[in-house]
Amino acid sequence: MARLLLIEDDDPTAAEIDAELTLRGFLVARAADGPTGLCRAREEPWDVLVVDRMLPGLDGLSVVERLRNEGIRIPTLILSALGGIDDKVRGLRSGGDDYLTKPFALAELSARLEALLRRPTESRETILHVGPLELDLVEHRAWRGTRALELVPREYELLGYMMRREGQVVTRAMLLEDVWHYRFVPKTNLVDVHMGRLRRKVDSPGEPPLFTSVHGVGFILRATT
């Protein structure tokens, strides 16, 4: 079970997050202000931190900064009501690993925490394997079993991103940010259309589907169904 420290001063929000993440198998502890949070983060072994940006006593960014300065590298997600680009940049610069703007879907939060916990290691591998899938990052070629897949450049990137996160829920917002590097939410179902194309190429009729949609959240690529 992943041990998670939630540093959040707003009780109802904290209770919701606590309940949702406990359900999803996290072991959640909570600190209600900056100094307490900093203390607990230092003293106990955590797998992941969720830090609200506005905290009494010591603000969230300072908490993260101090931990990083002390050499504590626990993966950290910053929550904030400040959604500006500059706010986000500042949040990540202070040492946060991910930044989520309030209000957010609880599913989005848990998907991102999952991603933080299972962050792909920076491997030097140039060929990725997931079940029958094989992706050559150098040659830009992909196969499912023996069948070569005809992909456009963006689809190689998308497939690579999914393969590195095998078995994890990947949200639309994560894809927009990480694959397209877009910082806005299209009003059209842009991500679904691209994902649909990739899925149709990867999962031919008759083959066991590797991609699964998670209703209202995103997509999962699984080696086995």
Added chain:
Amino acid sequence: MAWDSSSVRRPDFINTTGFRWGVTVATVATLGIALLFVFIYWQCAVVMIAPIDALISAEADSITSAPEPLLEALAEHVAHDRRHLKVMGLFDAAGQPIAGNLVAQPRPFIADGRLQSIVAFRRGEEAGAPQYARALGRPLADGTILVVGHNIDEFLAMRASVRRGLLLALAPAILLSLGSGAFLGLRAQQRLTLLRTTAVRIAAGQLGERLPVRARGDDLDALAQIVNRMLDEFERLVEDIKGVGEDIAHDLRTPLTWARARLERGRAHATSLEAMNDVVDQALGGIDQALNVAAALLRIAEVEHGQRHAAFGPVDLSDIVGDVGEVYRPLAEDRGIDFAWRLCGSDAAPLMVQGDRDLLIEALANLVDNAVKFAPPGGHVVIELGNTGAGPLLRVCDDGPGISPGDRDHVFRRFFRSDKSRHTQGTGLGLSLVAAVARLHQFGLTIGDNEALAAHHAGDGTEHRTPARGPGCVVELTCWPQAQARISVAPSPRDPAPNPVLAITAPAD
């Protein structure tokens, strides 16, 4: 907004511009008049006496230098004085008269040959009447003193009447200057008071009021006109803000109302867990839409207020067009829309602009997102990037229902969505965001339709190749810094756009 008008201190009368003006005008005019009078009087008193003095000197010379004996010459001069103006006499050293028409040597008198003003008494019929005269006394070699003079009664009378006239005129002249000073001062004061009271009313929130401007148009009127133009702009902004407030309320309330109703009905009527889940999902959709409105609004505020120039750098527009084109092509294809992007003009260098790459992508993607959303199945969407003389021009066209000319003005305002698209999902903030990005970059932004575009190209031989299924929507971003970021509507056929001709050269597919 309410502004207590009593907090504006009414200036003391002495401190008013009008009063100062009046006093200044009156003082200057009075000083001028006084100076003029002094000069006139001086002219009479000093300058007009000079010829008399010269005459006296000449007479004294002619008497002393005459060939006949002095006494005869003197007698002759006296005898010839028919107008009884001459004052002449020869006196011994003790001052006793020897000859001439004087009873005694005038006193005080200095016989040093210089001219002086004297009072003398003549013999004969005028004895006893003082003679006011100019005279000189010349001591002669034998110890006697020759006195030669001239009566100046006439001169004195004239001088007195001049003085009297001047003094009589001085009072009305000073009164007149004081009066005109007061009049001018009061008039200036009245105008300023009018301006002030109007300004106080405006400051108190009556933004419809305008400063009075007279037809004659002096500098005060010019100033009032500038202030009035400023007020026009303020009023427009305030109206916009009011409109935005209503729009926010509407756009937030609509999905929330809908979500609430859905939840209420679900709570009352849902009979199974599935049905309830369905209801909750729909309600969540409504709430998400409301949240998206808030997020989009904050994003626009961030772009509008943010000092994002820090992120400015050289950006290749053709790169952005290709990027956004690739991203949106699958979407357009799925919707059966003919989608294309064209880079017109071959030299790449001028297609570079100084800007924020991410924001420009966001703006273009918003335009394309809109175009794809509104183009009908079987319709067309074209992104064109061309080069005008002044700089790159980016254009996104579709042939959807378009935006009616009446609505185009409002489209760049936050939250506006024309009625035709009310049924389409979206926060209605896309174009407002594009406008904010354009403003930040000082780019021009124009919205029009295909008809306007075709008319625009009618003369230049290029063909606009978006067949019109509907009036369509054409949005142009003129990507060069313009002194005042221009957000405008439709280059209509009758009213050509003020920007340089949009010379999109032959399309290179």
